[in-house]
Amino acid sequence: MSNRIERTAPGDRPRRRTGRVQVTGTVGAAAAMLFATVLVAPTVHAAGTVTSLNASPGSPAQSVGLTSQYGSNCTYTLTAAVGDYHNVRFTDTGAATFAPNATVIPYYDSHTSRGQATVSWTPTAPGQHHLYAEQYPNGSLAIDLLVGTGVNTGSACLVLP
Known part of the structure; x- marks a missing residue:
């Protein structure tokens, strides 16, 4: 050289x-x-997408009924799988309360580009409930749940037709 x-x-x-x-x-x-x-440069990922929405017994831990497993005045856990770190807003077309709030910050793992937002949902009236989980700016998913009249015994929720 x-x-x-x-x-x-x-x-x-x-x-x-x-x-x-x-x-x-x-x-x-x-x-x-x-x-x-x-x-x-940071990795660019899809903006706000809800990929699944599930409802499961919260408090009490069991919910039993003939026509529905969801009862009014019983609390359930709503879990939305999300693809971003933006806030997730939960809404219900029926009467209900959300805890801690209807809008929550999801747990988000930037390594896997997966997240999860969880709230407690208590329907306060029987009937058809259309639940939404929405993540800004363009991701939402909805599920329909039939809610019966719930009797919260403390250890179970008995759902009447």
């Missing part, structure tokens, strides 16, 4: 040519910064 000195513009320092690529000057520095930015 030859080590010859390269001619330079007035004011520049002489450089030795070693056969290796050298990044010099303003254009070279800009290219190096762009390359470094691309290497450390």
